[in-house]
Amino acid sequence: MGRQPIFDRELRIFAYELLYRAGPRAGLPSHVSGDRATTEVLLNAFTEFGLERLLGRARGCVNLTESYLLGEQPLPFGPERIILEVLEDVPVTPRLIDAVRQLRTDGFTIALDDYQYRPEHDPLVRLADIVKLDLMALSPDQLAEHVAVLKRFGVKLVAERVETMEEYERCLSLGFDFFQGYFLSRPQVVSTQKLPTNxxxxxxxxxxxxxxxxxxxxxxxxxxxxxxxxxxxxxxxxxxxxxxxxxxxxxxxxxxxxxxxxxxxxxxxxxxxxxxxxxxxxxxxxxxxxxxxxxxxxxxxxxxxxxxxx
Incomplete structure (x- = not known):
């Protein structure tokens, strides 16, 4: 599996995004469903590597598919160490809003991944603690507009895919709270000996x-x-x-x-x-x-x- 650090404004590691890594070397198929990828990440994090080895004292961010968010596949862990990321392709429906509200009530930290703001999403944004903005998906003007709008909700902002010093400095000046991207650190592949499942x-x-x-x-x-x-x-x-x-x-x-x-x-x-x-x-x-x-x-x-x- 992979992990990529997320840094705060003092360049201390705030969290690691935990990533599905596949292919012949990993012994896993390259093309799998989102549910399967999330399942592999959770199993590896908790039963193969252990959170101590993967995260140290930091927290972990895990991408959740719609079925996990809606409770069709229950979350078998508590809210202490894991931040739940709502993927950008999950439809924002009343059922999803209710499910995220329940997860927030249960104590989970909610992040919106690769988010692009829409006014009709306000009920979801109000439930979020963190919003991640992809620098490659927004123009400089759009990025500034997103920051201005989302700051009013009181959320913490993560600048994703920070590739250059110029981008990092601009995101600092815009008021981003956290930073993730190749300029700071590429994803690290971690591996271990894995017993085959019967x-x-x-x-x-x-x-x-x-x-x-x-x-x-x-x-x-x-x-x-x-x-x-x-x-x-x-x-x-x-x-x-x-x-x-x-x-x-x-x-x-x-x-x-x-x-x-x-x-x-x-x-x-x-x-x-x-x-x-x-x-x-x-x-x-x-x-x-x-x-x-x-x-x-x-x-x-x-x-x-x-x-x-x-």
């Missing part, structure tokens, strides 16, 4: 999670059945996300601390991640069909029902 093990874990009669021992057994899954769960629970006072080295403990709902969210993301270059819609279809099979098994009196999920 798709069958992940699907089996999802089946156990969907079995209402399964207890924590059953969940721990399903996780321990595959080394890559157990490694990611332990990596997650010991990350800065949970700020525990001691190291958790038992999957049973991790299951109890994570809880069933949060564990199900991470398992669903892991399943999406393991789909290679298949469209993310296939995962939704697969999960729908699996649940249908489980319900049909219950209706027909077939046992064990959970086996029909997989």
């Amino acid at each position: 798709r069958l093990a992940v699907l089996n874990l999802l089946a156990v999670l969907n079995d209402t009669s399964a207890d924590n021992d059953d969940l721990a057994d399903a996780i321990n059945a595959d080394m890559s899954v157990s490694y990611r769960v332990l990596k997650l629970i010991n990350s800065a996300l949970f700020t525990l006072t001691r190291t958790v080295d038992s999957v049973h403990q991790a299951v109890a601390l994570l809880g069933r709902r949060k564990l199900a969210t991470w398992a669903s993301m892991l399943a999406l991640s393991s789909m290679d270059d298949r469209p993310s819609e296939l995962l939704r279809i697969a999960m729908t069909r699996a649940k249908m099979c489980e319900l049909l098994a219950e209706e027909c009196g077939l046992r064990p029902q959970e086996s029909f999920f997989t």
Whole structure:
């Protein structure tokens, strides 16, 4: 994955934008859906690298697709370290406004990415903490106009794609709060040894999670059945996300601390991640069909029902 620092006016690192990086060297397909890219970034940040290694004391910015913003794919982390970026291609609808308002209520910091101002977007801008303006997408006059209008909303402004000293100095004079671009720092590719995901093990874990009669021992057994899954769960629970006072080295403990709902969210993301270059819609279809099979098994009196999920 990649990261690019965002600097404040004193050129101290305020945050890193976390970026999806793909291709043969990364072992990931070059062309994926936005949902898949976001999922890979979140999984890598929390279960492969760890926020301590990626961010240090800074915060992280993650691009969110419409489905993540609307809650169709739940966010399995709290608001302390991650800034949520609303992508420029997400339609601004009443449903989106309500979803962003709820995320803001939950304590998340909201940023609008590559934003171009429109008066009809005022309800969304009022909910934002940060607005990022792309210098390549706006003329010098348009940039100054955007700064003047957006400053009235009390948001912090990020100048994106700052390529030269002249651009940096001009953005300083306009009153930008933060700066990002090749002039200051190119994106850095970070890598680590990654255990391959066993798709069958992940699907089996999802089946156990969907079995209402399964207890924590059953969940721990399903996780321990595959080394890559157990490694990611332990990596997650010991990350800065949970700020525990001691190291958790038992999957049973991790299951109890994570809880069933949060564990199900991470398992669903892991399943999406393991789909290679298949469209993310296939995962939704697969999960729908699996649940249908489980319900049909219950209706027909077939046992064990959970086996029909997989």
